[in-house]
Amino acid sequence: MTGPAEEKPDGGPAPENGPTSGRPGPGPTAEGDADGSRPPAVEQPLPGLGWLRQTGALFALAVAVLRAVFKRPFQFREFVEQFWFIASVTILPAALVSIPFGAVIALQVGSLASQISAQSFTGGASVLVNIQQASPLIVALLIAGAAGSAICADLGSRTIREELDAMEVMGVSPIQRLVVPRVLATICVAVLLNGMVSVVGTLGGYFFNVVMQDGTPGAYIASFSALAQLPDLYISEIKAALFGFIAGVVAAYRGLNPRGGPKGVGDAVNQSVVITFLLLFFVNLVLTGIYLQLVPPKGA
Amino acid sequence: MGIEVSVEGLTKSFGSKNIWQDVSLTLPTGEVSVMLGPSGTGKTVFLKSMIGLIKPESGRVLVDGVDMVNSPERDVYEARKLFGLMFQDGALFGSMNLFDNIAFPLREHTRKKESEIRRVVMERLEMVGLVGDEGKLPGEISGGMRKRAGLARALVLDPQIVLCDEPDSGLDPVRTSFLSQLLIDLNAQIDATMLIVTHNLDIAATVPDNMGMLFRRNLVTFGPREVLLTSEEPVVAQFLSGSKKGPIGMSEEKDAAALAAERGRADDPGIERNLLVPQLEPSPGLPERSAVRRRRHRVEGMLDSLTPAARSAIRSSLAARSETATVAAQAASSPPVNAGRADDPAPTEQAGSDG
Ligand SMILES: Nc1ncnc2c1ncn2[C@@H]1O[C@H](COP(=O)(O)OP(=O)(O)OP(=O)(O)O)[C@@H](O)[C@H]1O
Numbered sequence: 001m002t003g004p005a006e007e008k009p010d011g012g013p014a015p016e017n018g019p020t021s022g023r024p025g026p027g028p029t030a031e032g033d034a035d036g037s038r039p040p041a042v043e044q045p046l047p048g049l050g051w052l053r054q055t056g057a058l059f060a061l062a063v064a065v066l067r068a069v070f071k072r073p074f075q076f077r078e079f080v081e082q083f084w085f086i087a088s089v090t091i092l093p094a095a096l097v098s099i100p101f102g103a104v105i106a107l108q109v110g111s112l113a114s115q116i117s118a119q120s121f122t123g124g125a126s127v128l129v130n131i132q133q134a135s136p137l138i139v140a141l142l143i144a145g146a147a148g149s150a151i152c153a154d155l156g157s158r159t160i161r162e163e164l165d166a167m168e169v170m171g172v173s174p175i176q177r178l179v180v181p182r183v184l185a186t187i188c189v190a191v192l193l194n195g196m197v198s199v200v201g202t203l204g205g206y207f208f209n210v211v212m213q214d215g216t217p218g219a220y221i222a223s224f225s226a227l228a229q230l231p232d233l234y235i236s237e238i239k240a241a242l243f244g245f246i247a248g249v250v251a252a253y254r255g256l257n258p259r260g261g262p263k264g265v266g267d268a269v270n271q272s273v274v275i276t277f278l279l280l281f282f283v284n285l286v287l288t289g290i291y292l293q294l295v296p297p298k299g300a
Numbered sequence: 301m302g303i304e305v306s307v308e309g310l311t312k313s314f315g316s317k318n319i320w321q322d323v324s325l326t327l328p329t330g331e332v333s334v335m336l337g338p339s340g341t342g343k344t345v346f347l348k349s350m351i352g353l354i355k356p357e358s359g360r361v362l363v364d365g366v367d368m369v370n371s372p373e374r375d376v377y378e379a380r381k382l383f384g385l386m387f388q389d390g391a392l393f394g395s396m397n398l399f400d401n402i403a404f405p406l407r408e409h410t411r412k413k414e415s416e417i418r419r420v421v422m423e424r425l426e427m428v429g430l431v432g433d434e435g436k437l438p439g440e441i442s443g444g445m446r447k448r449a450g451l452a453r454a455l456v457l458d459p460q461i462v463l464c465d466e467p468d469s470g471l472d473p474v475r476t477s478f479l480s481q482l483l484i485d486l487n488a489q490i491d492a493t494m495l496i497v498t499h500n501l502d503i504a505a506t507v508p509d510n511m512g513m514l515f516r517r518n519l520v521t522f523g524p525r526e527v528l529l530t531s532e533e534p535v536v537a538q539f540l541s542g543s544k545k546g547p548i549g550m551s552e553e554k555d556a557a558a559l560a561a562e563r564g565r566a567d568d569p570g571i572e573r574n575l576l577v578p579q580l581e582p583s584p585g586l587p588e589r590s591a592v593r594r595r596r597h598r599v600e601g602m603l604d605s606l607t608p609a610a611r612s613a614i615r616s617s618l619a620a621r622s623e624t625a626t627v628a629a630q631a632a633s634s635p636p637v638n639a640g641r642a643d644d645p646a647p648t649e650q651a652g653s654d655g
Pocket residue numbers: 008009314319337338339340341342343344345346388
């Protein structure tokens with residue numbers, strides 16, 4: 001596994017490497033040179049190659065992180081510090097977002113249910129939406145936006161100050177020392193945050209349904225226990241853990257490979273948030289599909 | 301005891317831009333070498349390649365049986381513990397104070413007690429003149445102080461190979477002289493193999509055993525210091541005199557038109573200076589550098605392949621050295637009269653030496 005630091009010079013899509021630059025000889029035939037041992041000086045700029053390379057490097061980093069998790073010594077202090085930091089920047093916004101989110105879902109589901117005269121199922125339906133979808137997505141939002149951007153900016157500025165190079169030179173792996181504690185901290189915060197958002201969202205939904213829409217507490221809870229089951233909570237937490245891992249790895253990847261100076265770090269943070277969002281929403285789709293296929297709904 | 305580093309056919313490009321090609325040299329065990337070169341010729345990239353941070357496309361860097369370019373990452377990590385690298389910008393950890401920065405390698409790689417760590421770190425801080433600043437963050441000290449702290453951190457594990465990227469930039473002439481002495485003293489104490497990248501001609505003239513120069517994507521020469529100092533090569537001569545006349549220009553290299561235009565203009569002789577001064581000796585009280593003896597053998601063996609100028613320069617410096625050695629031996633047997641070093645070779649010319 002080569003460290004990601006070497007990706008810097010040629011990591012990008014590099015569209016400027018035109019087919020004519022570099023070798024004077026005919027480009028396409030250069031591959032069939034007599035001395036096949038010599039690698040061509042300029043790579044053929046296949047469309048999408050840069051993308052493929054980036055994706056590969058991202059997966060390589062993910063694997064390296066997974067392997068380094070089991071390497072001793074575990075950086076416990078760094079982990080606690082990062083956990084504390086990520087928790088402190090995400091808890092309050094998550095709570096504040098989840099109350100209106102739970103309320104919106106409760107109101108929407110409530111009015112829809114009353115249209116089809118199924119008011120008694122409002123509680124169950126809104127809680128399921130809340131736990132399975134809303135809460136992991138709120139977690140994704142905050143983990144990518146608040147935690148991921150902070151991790152990416154931190155690692156990025158350390159990279160351009162050559163701190164990570166210095167660490168490697170001293171025989172200390174930045175992945176084990178810096179990235180692993182951050183990714184683990186992100187996962188833990190995501191799981192806990194997901195629990196909190198589920199509770200707060202459900203309470204918010206209950207409040208709005210019972211107080212604003214004249215629902216009865218009994219019907220709300222009865223429908224909840226009729227429709228919801230424990231695996232709903234499991235998948236929610238699995239999603240959150242996976243989101244935390246992806247957000248941590250993507251942020252670390254972009255942070256370890258900023259292009260150019262401080263401006264590059266800014267771009268990297270921006271990209272890391274966008275990439276994480278895209279990935280998380282896609283992964284959410286896939287996981288939801290798998291879950292609905294595999295786990296039979298309660299009472300079916 | 302130092303380790304020989306041998307570089308074979310190293311070539312590095314970034315994209316289609318070639319930085320240098322086919323660089324081969326050997327850093328002899330325990331000797332001090334200097335790499336010169338105009339700004340932007342890839343000296344920093346070369347240092348980073350030697351330690352495996354940057355992977356050249358071809359070639360090998362052999363250290364103690366490990367190829368820093370192609371060996372598995374695990375071996376490279378292990379081999380890096382032999383190195384101390386001082387970065388051009390210090391590369392201190394911004395979130396730690398100087399003490400923690402310098403203690404970092406000790407805490408990572410040794411099982412020393414905190415009191416022991418404190419002792420070693422304070423010793424190193426004193427060596428680079430930063431006692432009293434250990435509680436400051438890297439953002440709160442000057443560039444020159446950062447460099448010295450970076451050097452202290454590079455030296456804290458007593459590395460067997462020391463790489464210094466421009467140790468003098470950001471330092472005043474006096475500190476630079478002290479630093480030169482520090483590097484020589486260090487070499488006498490731990491016999492580490494050292495490579496110093498610099499533009500500073502005073503360091504180049506007084507510190508190294510060997511010198512090389514990178515220019516136009518090639519290693520121009522590498523060999524005993526006298527060879528480079530007596531070289532007739534236009535690039536080397538221009539660099540050593542600091543003249544504007546010659547192949548080195550403001551940008552990477554001059555083109556033919558600029559060279560032709562220059563021929564019509566008046567001469568710029570640069571600064572006349574005698575760089576063939578005696579090498580620095582370790583401070584009194586320190587042991588002899590054991591590299592000196594090894595180098596004498598090595599250099600005497602290669603005399604026949606050198607130019608006459610280099611040969612006579614080497615002969616005279618070897619002779620001068622054996623003279624001082626006998627004088628020193630006599631002085632050691634009789635009590636010293638004047639404790640100060642009489643032979644401080646204060647460079648005659650200081651201005652215009654930094655690039
Ligand atoms: N990561 C990189 N990606 C692309 N090009 C690079 C990279 N690092 C260095 N270069 C290029 O390599 C060349 C040599 O850079 P290097 O920093 O080694 O110069 P230098 O000899 O140390 O100069 P100076 O004496 O000013 O420190 C420069 O032209 C630089 O643009």
